[in-house]
Amino acid sequence: DTGVSQNPRHKITKRGQNVTFRCDPISEHNRLYWYRQTLGQGPEFLTYFQNEAQLEKSRLLSDRFSAERPKGSFSTLEIQRTEQGDSAMYLCASSLWTGGNEQFFGPGTRLTVL
Amino acid sequence: QKEVEQDPGPLSVPEGAIVSLNCTYSNSAFQYFMWYRQYSRKGPELLMYTYSSGNKEDGRFTAQVDKSSKYISLFIRDSQPSDSATYLCAMKEGGSYIPTFGRGTSLIVHP
Numbered sequence: 001d002t003g004v005s006q007n008p009r010h011k012i013t014k015r016g017q018n019v020t021f022r023c024d025p026i027s028e029h030n031r032l033y034w035y036r037q038t039l040g041q042g043p044e045f046l047t048y049f050q051n052e053a054q055l056e057k058s059r060l061l062s063d064r065f066s067a068e069r070p071k072g073s074f075s076t077l078e079i080q081r082t083e084q085g086d087s088a089m090y091l092c093a094s095s096l097w098t099g100g101n102e103q104f105f106g107p108g109t110r111l112t113v114l
Numbered sequence: 115q116k117e118v119e120q121d122p123g124p125l126s127v128p129e130g131a132i133v134s135l136n137c138t139y140s141n142s143a144f145q146y147f148m149w150y151r152q153y154s155r156k157g158p159e160l161l162m163y164t165y166s167s168g169n170k171e172d173g174r175f176t177a178q179v180d181k182s183s184k185y186i187s188l189f190i191r192d193s194q195p196s197d198s199a200t201y202l203c204a205m206k207e208g209g210s211y212i213p214t215f216g217r218g219t220s221l222i223v224h225p
Contacts, residue, residue, distance in 0.1 A: 004157075006157075031211065033211075033212075040122060040217060040218075041217050041218075042118075042120075042202050042204070042215030042216050042217050042218055043158065043202075043215050044215075045212045045213075048211060048212065056211075056212065089155075091157055091158070095211075101146075101206075101211055102148075102160055102163050103160070103213070104160060105150075105157035105158045105159070105160075106157050107156055107157045108155075108156070108157045110155070
C-alpha cells in the first residue's frame with residue numbers, strides 16, 4: 001500500500017497521560033501535515049513540515065503538543081498531559097511541494113481521553 | 115461567520131438521483147478549491163481539485179466554482195448507495211499550503 005499510514009488507529013488513555021502518534025507519508029512526498037477533526041466538523045490544521053523543518057504551527061497547537069519529523073520521512077505527534085478536550089481524530093496528510101499541493105490523507109488516529 | 119460555510123445535512127436522496135452539494139466562502143483570496151469524501155471513521159479522500167473559476171468533470175462528479183458569487187458546488191450524477199458519506203469542501207489562497215475546510219455535508223443515498 002503506497003498511501004499515507006497512521007498508527008495506532010485507536011488510542012484510549014486516561015487524563016494526564018502522554019500519547020504519541022505516528023504518520024508515514026507517501027514516500028515521494030516531502031510535505032507532511034497534521035490536522036485534528038472533532039465530530040461534525042472539518043479538519044483543523046495543527047502544523048506542517050517540509051522535509052524535516054516544521055514551517056508552520058497553528059494557535060491550536062498548545063505547549064502540550066509537539067511534532068517532529070526527524071529525518072524528513074515519518075512524523076510523530078505527541079500530546080503531553082492529555083485532557084478530555086483532546087479527544088478527537090488526528091489526521092495526517094502529505095503532498096508534493098510542486099504543483100497544486102494536493103494533500104492526501106491517512107486513515108487517522110482516534111484518541112479518546114477518559 | 116466562518117470563512118467557509120457548508121450545510122451539515124443530512125441530505126437524503128434515492129439511488130440514481132442527481133446530488134448537489136454546496137459551499138459558500140467569504141475570503142476572496144481563495145484560488146484553489148477541493149472536494150473530499152469521508153466515510154465514517156476514515157480519513158478524507160480527495161475527489162476533485164480545481165483552480166479558479168469554471169467547471170471540472172471526472173466521471174459522475176462535476177465540480178463548479180463561481181468566484182464572483184463565492185460559491186462552489188459538487189454534482190454527483192446517478193448517485194449510488196456507496197456514495198453515502200460526508201463531503202467536505204476545502205479551499206486555499208494561492209500562496210498558502212494550508213486549506214480551510216467546511217464542516218462537511220452528510221449524504222445518504224438510499225436504494
